[in-house]
Amino acid sequence: MRWNVRWQKRARRAVSCRPFSWFFLIILHSPFFVPDSSAQPGIWRTHPSFLSAQTVAAVQDKIYCASENGFFYYDAGASEATRLSRDDGFSELGVSYLAYLTDQKRLLIAYRSGTIDLLSVTATGEPAGTSTITLIRDAAQISGSKRINHLGRVGNDAYLSCDFGIVVLDVARVEIRDTYRNIGPEGASAVVYATAFANDSIYAATSRGLLAARFDPAVNLAFFGNWKTVALPAGSSVRSVVGVSSRLFVAVPGEGVAERRGGRWTVVKAVPAITGLVQTATEWVATAPGLLQRESGGLVNNALVGAPRALVEAAGSFWVADSLSGLLRISGTAAEAVSPDGPASDAFQQLVAAGQPAQVLALPGGFSEDLKPLRRRRGFDQFRENRWQNFLTNSLPTDFVTAVFNPTDGRTYLGSFGGGLWQHQYQNPPEAVNRVLATISSLTVDPNGEVWLATPTLNVGQTSIHVRRKSGSFESFAPNRGDIQQLLLDDNGFLWTRLSASNGGGMQVFDPATNRSRLLYDQTGEGDLPDRNVRSLVKDRDGLIWIGTDNGIAVFDNPSAVFTGAVNAYRPVFERRRLLSGESVRALAVDGGNRKWIGTANGLYLFNEDGTALVEHFTSQNSPLPSNQINALAIEPAGGEVFVATPNGLVSYGGTSSEPTPVFSGISVFPNPVRPDFAGLVSIRGLVENTVVKVMDAGGQLVYETRSQGGTATWDLRDYRGRTAETGIYFVFAVTPDGREGVAGKLAVVR
Structure with a gap:
């Protein structure tokens, strides 16, 4: 019967609690609290x-x-x-x-x-x-981008340069006074980057060139015929135009700053590497890599100045x-x-989390909301002790694409697409391990601390799986297909691999002990995948293999039998349909309670252990998610904080489940004390799996009882009747499922 292994394990977890002397517990176990720096349960944090x-x-x-x-x-x-x-x-x-x-x-x-x-x-x-x-945002008659790029002000009128034209905002009355659209030649649409005022005219730097119109109340600026194209120096940029004391200036690439005099352009300041012009209250400033050039003289020549976009003078x-x-x-x-x-980037293609000490590694890249690859940058970012550290040195590859934490030696191993294998430990500079195996697509680590890596190839018979032994030596293997995008090691020592969609997709299972390979596709008996385009793989706490495809979720519930006879994936059912059927599942993660976090193009889902019950569905409309497109997920095991990468930034969510501890070694209760303005969940962490947690008031009355999700239990500060907890001291008792071991602590609530 399907799922029999999982149900047996769940039954073992749910052993009822034996009778226990709570008074005896208090005497033998004094409160011991460990520090907790993770996000509070149910609370979002942004990491821009x-x-x-x-x-x-x-x-x-x-x-x-x-x-x-x-x-x-x-x-x-x-x-x-x-x-x-x-x-x-x-x-x-x-x-x-x-x-x-x-x-x-x-x-x-x-x-x-x-x-x-x-x-x-x-x-x-x-x-x-x-x-x-919100008038601009909500204007139905304006299609496409409504981005506001610049503001130029005359009196109470602010001229907003937008991707569709110009909007006039009366800042005193706080109302939109006018809109100028389609002001390009012959009424063509035009993106307006900036405006400037000089002499008796308004100038607009647009995607249709530099446009000008007489600035007079009698002139209808909404009529394109009143806007004339101004000839520019050859090759000059029109993204920046500046008016200073009725004088007009533009940036001329390769030359410098040009001023319009008598209908002609004259270069007034040579800045060969010029990238643009910005304006202060009294003058223009030319920008270039490593340089800011003021109209009145040199400002700064410093390598820290990379790509200036705007500036002000103050203090x-x-x-x-x-x-x-x-x-x-x-x-x-x-x-x-x-x-x-903060991180040095807003878009990441992979997140790797580890505990003891808690840390998250973020590799730049990923996909935009229309699934186009995002620009990668050099190095990576590390989040540790609630601070970000950027590793951006020029010696690092620009294309780290995969990483894995090795608990045996405490190092993180990173693979690049051209720069080989690297290792990193805490704040130490990363070091190269192997540059011969240059193109690495995926890494994983086995229980012995040996690092496995994939070097994708389309050449049949060429080695594409390698292992770095603890001795430092390498051994290589050649499975049937070498176009490997992701490696996942199961409890049997088999390597489950996600294959390239451009080469037919599907999956391959490889046993390095016997050199056996098994290909899995969407045919019955040969995997029965919902779709050949496999996007993500994860192993859950019961050893089951969960698969994310372009058509929802599939599960292999008996991985040990993958090389024997017919093999078919199981598809969980939620609300009478296959789990997330029709959705592209791009990221999967399993929390300490064996629940499944699933990232799609329609937001972030949290399902129960077997995918039959929805716990949460977060979108950009009901949460701080900056986008509904989820690129990567990682769960910091000690605190259960869920890190979520989107095309528009990285956020994290204080989860209600963390990895359970093998034995009680101290619990954390956070926040403690609970102050009057707190409206979240109290978390009790450091628990063993399926811990029984009881909260009692100072009089010995039971207030709340629950079981932990993995290593975390939460309390919403309400009693079993739904009444809000009053000011006082509360006792927290935690007992293992068999009732043989327990710890206790105190919690202060101030209302």
Whole structure:
């Protein structure tokens, strides 16, 4: 019968608790709490990169800056950065432009979606309340992108440069006054990157070239015929146009800054590597790699300046939003990076989590929401002790694609697509292990601490699976098919491999002990996969192999029999249909309670052990997920925190299940004490599997009872009647399923 192995194991876990003396427990076991730095259960954390800075604004004593998916302000006096998110009242992620309206004492925050937040600030520049304008975002007559790229202001009118045209916002009345669309030649649509005002005209840098119109109330700027094309120097960029004291300037690639005089362009400052122009209150500044050139003289020549996008002058310094280095503070010729810590990228193709000590490794890359490959960058990122560390040295490959943690030697092994095998331990610089096996697609580690790796090939008979023995020597194998994209080791020592979709897809199981290979496809008796395009593999806590395909989930419930006779995958049923049928399953992870986390193009799912009951379904609409497209998942085992990679950023969720401990060695109760403003779940961690947890009040009355999910139990601070826990001291008792061992602790609740 299917699932018989799993049901037997579940039955062993569910042994009823034997009678136990709670008073005796208190005497023999004093409370022992271990530190807990993971996210609180049910609480989301965002992990944006702050290095891709796009825009900056000076607000009183604070410098506000936004990267592609991050937002923060920097207090120059205190030298402290404060992160901002939707939890602080802001509408969404993806800030595209910032502008401080000095007379209004409000910060205009424009988003890629077209949404506008107007942030009121205190006398020292801290956030003090937000109002939102959604007319652009919700305009049904505007199709395509509604991104806001720039703001130019004349009086109370703010001219917003958008991907569809120009919107005029009355900042005093907070209302949209006008919209200019299709202003290109012959009424063509045009992306507007920026506007500038010089002499009696408004200029627009657009995807159709540099456009100009007479700036006069009598001129209808909504009519394309009133916009004329301005001839540009050969090869010049029109993404940036600047008007300073009624003078007009553009950047000319390969030459420098050009000014329009008498209908002609004249280069007024040579900057051969120029990438753009930005504007301060009094002058223009030309940008180039490693260089900022002021109109009034040299500003800085510093390698930390990578790709400047915007700058402001405040608090005696220049503040530069640099898309490679984050927010830079420039004083004289010295440059200093002041962004909050975070990963160096927003998109990752693989996440690897490990406990003892808790850490997560993130490899850049992945897929966009339309499944196009995202740009990779050099190195990788590590999250440890609640801080991110970036390993970005030039000696590292630009294409790490796979990693695995080896608990035997405490090292993380990384494979690159061209740079070979590397190893890394904590904060030490990564070291090359083997550069001969250059192209590695997947890594796994066996219980003996030996590292297995795949080097994909289409050549029949060529070795494509290798093992690095503990001695440091390598042994190679040649299974039937070598186009291996992922390796997974089962409890029998068999290697389950995901094969390239471009070469027919499917799966292959290889036994290195006997050199047997078994190919699995979508035919009955030969795997019966829901789809040949296999996207992800994972082994659960019962040893079952879960498969994510372009047509949902499949499970091999008897891996030991894969080489004997007919083999058919089982497809769990949820709500009378095959589990996630029709959905592309791109990521799978198993938590400490053997529950299944499943990442698709329609959000993140959490199912019970066998996939028959839905526990959670998170989307970008009901959670902080920045996208419904899930690229990778990893669960930090000690705390159960679930890390989720999307094309628009990395987030993590405080899970309610962690890896169980073999024996009790101390439990953590968090938060403790519970303060009046806390509205989440209390977590009890450090438990053995299926622990019985009881919460009692100071009078000895039972308040709550549950069993752990893996090594974690949670309490919603309500008693068995649904009443909120009152102020007081509560006792937490945890007992193994057989009743032979237990620990106790105290929890303070303040209301």
